[in-house]
Amino acid sequence: MKPTRLARKTHIRPSSDTILFDMTDRTEGDCALPLSQCRASLQQDYGNLESESFASQKDILVWCANLLMESPSAGRMWAEAEKDGWSIGFGDLKNNGFMIDDRAKCIVLDHFALSPSALGRSAWFRNALLVTLIRALRDLWHDTRETDEQGTYVPEDFLMLERIRAADCDTFALLAGWELRGAGYGEVWRHMIGAPEGDMAMVFARHLERDPAAMFDGSALAYAFRQWFTDETRVNAVDHQTLNALDDRIAEGGFGSEKLSGNAIEALSELPGGIFYLRGLGDSVRSDPFFAGLHDPINQTHLFHLVYDADVTMVNNVPFRDRRLAMLIFPEGSADPVH
Numbered sequence: 001m002k003p004t005r006l007a008r009k010t011h012i013r014p015s016s017d018t019i020l021f022d023m024t025d026r027t028e029g030d031c032a033l034p035l036s037q038c039r040a041s042l043q044q045d046y047g048n049l050e051s052e053s054f055a056s057q058k059d060i061l062v063w064c065a066n067l068l069m070e071s072p073s074a075g076r077m078w079a080e081a082e083k084d085g086w087s088i089g090f091g092d093l094k095n096n097g098f099m100i101d102d103r104a105k106c107i108v109l110d111h112f113a114l115s116p117s118a119l120g121r122s123a124w125f126r127n128a129l130l131v132t133l134i135r136a137l138r139d140l141w142h143d144t145r146e147t148d149e150q151g152t153y154v155p156e157d158f159l160m161l162e163r164i165r166a167a168d169c170d171t172f173a174l175l176a177g178w179e180l181r182g183a184g185y186g187e188v189w190r191h192m193i194g195a196p197e198g199d200m201a202m203v204f205a206r207h208l209e210r211d212p213a214a215m216f217d218g219s220a221l222a223y224a225f226r227q228w229f230t231d232e233t234r235v236n237a238v239d240h241q242t243l244n245a246l247d248d249r250i251a252e253g254g255f256g257s258e259k260l261s262g263n264a265i266e267a268l269s270e271l272p273g274g275i276f277y278l279r280g281l282g283d284s285v286r287s288d289p290f291f292a293g294l295h296d297p298i299n300q301t302h303l304f305h306l307v308y309d310a311d312v313t314m315v316n317n318v319p320f321r322d323r324r325l326a327m328l329i330f331p332e333g334s335a336d337p338v339h
Helices: 057-068 072-083 116-121 123-143 155-182 186-194 198-210 219-228 232-252 262-267 282-287 297-311 323-329
Strands: 005-007 087-092 098-101 106-110 313-315 318-320
Touching (some): 057 116, 057 123, 072 123, 072 155, 123 186, 155 232, 155 297, 198 219, 232 297
Parallel strands (some): 087 106
């Protein structure tokens, strides 16, 4: 199986040593399970799980499905993916994240190199898996609403688009975690406070304490979204992954010429209830250096070379900016973009 997208919190290409389960193998626990089969009845106290509750990976997926149904927002993401015929399985991704395989219509979750019983016994890994699944479902939701962004936007705007998608997936996971907290499953929210995105969770919770109505107009989520950009390590990691993916795009057909609009940014923040938590903020996000600045010198150099290579035509090992001029000088040469 050749995956089309592999991600921890955004999209990156799989490494050569990525090991995935064969989705045609029907061995218990190793095959993908349709989402429609995961929402089975599970008579468990979610707050007091024992290791023997998980005899197989299917048991873990059933637990995830039943718990996510307690979150209206995450449940909506699940329902849409289920309606479209998606499946879910496990693989050795070596990145504590997920992969979205468009052709196989399968979400693959990293199993942390743990057995099902070990996953069930560890509250941290169990909840990390659940939160990762929420991000994956939100990322898939974005995919179903967008076309070939890499072939549409200029490189710098595609870089910005991936930042926004990654920030939105983390922000949406906070929303689902808060809804699960309200439903009585506080363990998930406590996990999110202690996770690397805990700063976002604290900002979100403090804003709700001051203004409970912010849960309904999306402003609390907008503050959490903004907080995502305060961590340069987080931003730089997403940029690095995106730039590596754009390297492949040059060989596949180059880039588009469109610019990312404020309206397109706001559309990415749509919630199941029809609220856009970035409504009215799209142009600010697009132009404000706080959101759009590229400060890492390595990523800056990488982007510069991408833009340069996209505009260069190489004929007989001679670079040209003007393709017509290149063919006039070397009429018998082969004009190819640099990659």
